[in-house]
Amino acid sequence: MPRIDYGSGLMIDAPEGMTVLEASIRHGLDHRHACGAMVRCTTCRVEILEGDENCNPITDNEREVLEASGFGPNIRLGCCIRPTGDIKIRLLVRERFAKEDLRPEGMAKEQDIAVLFADVRDFTSFSERHLAFDVLHLLNRYFDRMGTIIDFNRGEVIAFLGDGIVSFFEDTAPKKAAFNATRCALQMLKGARAFSRYSREHFGFDVHIGIGIAFGPAVVGEVGYYRASRLNCIGDVVNTASRVQEATKEQGVRLLVTDGVRELVEGEFKFGHEFACELRGKEGEHMLYEVLARKSRR
Numbered sequence: 001m002p003r004i005d006y007g008s009g010l011m012i013d014a015p016e017g018m019t020v021l022e023a024s025i026r027h028g029l030d031h032r033h034a035c036g037a038m039v040r041c042t043t044c045r046v047e048i049l050e051g052d053e054n055c056n057p058i059t060d061n062e063r064e065v066l067e068a069s070g071f072g073p074n075i076r077l078g079c080c081i082r083p084t085g086d087i088k089i090r091l092l093v094r095e096r097f098a099k100e101d102l103r104p105e106g107m108a109k110e111q112d113i114a115v116l117f118a119d120v121r122d123f124t125s126f127s128e129r130h131l132a133f134d135v136l137h138l139l140n141r142y143f144d145r146m147g148t149i150i151d152f153n154r155g156e157v158i159a160f161l162g163d164g165i166v167s168f169f170e171d172t173a174p175k176k177a178a179f180n181a182t183r184c185a186l187q188m189l190k191g192a193r194a195f196s197r198y199s200r201e202h203f204g205f206d207v208h209i210g211i212g213i214a215f216g217p218a219v220v221g222e223v224g225y226y227r228a229s230r231l232n233c234i235g236d237v238v239n240t241a242s243r244v245q246e247a248t249k250e251q252g253v254r255l256l257v258t259d260g261v262r263e264l265v266e267g268e269f270k271f272g273h274e275f276a277c278e279l280r281g282k283e284g285e286h287m288l289y290e291v292l293a294r295k296s297r298r
């Protein structure tokens, strides 16, 4: 039976066909595996010290992941190596935390989501002219109103950035996720108009918001530490939604979506102007579409 030597005198027998990661886990070793052996991370990587000839050949998928992160020829992914003979390795991602403080690996998932980014116009100048307690008061009432609408549309708020709200929408059906996000944005615009009456009456401030929505792949999972941990999403789609929101200011409109969102919700909403925009930090021009209203249903 193949034997894996982890160094420092630790050796484990691995039945043929078993991966190095599976052997590590079976023997209770702390071998990280953030993506759950999906070949979508590098946390299970090991250095092959001896017995390279006893490892199965690297696949295109594994090579792509390793090369994208700049790892050299002696590095392999533990979840991809199935030893056919003895090997000696070194685990490369080592924890500095007590095992009981670590969240389980492999809980995050990769999927297509709609990300909605909403921002209040001119809030910085409002906050500079008002007392901090008044600003907090107004902001929390606004977040209450918007958060309720996001909840209603099955969205998940992932961050409050100053006066900005970032939320995402997931569903096994991409159309549904994009639909919920777009419907939510229209309801938020309406909710902000209603909220503006309160804000104007008590603080002389008209609340106008701009919203950008993008659709694309992201990794969704818990982020934080044990006292402050919440669902979050990581991926370029989050930046894109933020840039689309910025474009609403430049184009003087309230709600813009990317072509990916438009494709998914076509037929459900009325669209207005379309814009070919450069988005900060992104190459080329991107088509963005103004959403005006929900199409009436008979």
Ligand code: FES
Binding pocket: 032, 033, 034, 035, 036, 037, 038, 039, 040, 041, 042, 043, 044, 077, 078, 079, 080
């Ligand atoms: S656990 Fe993510 S690639 Fe091996």
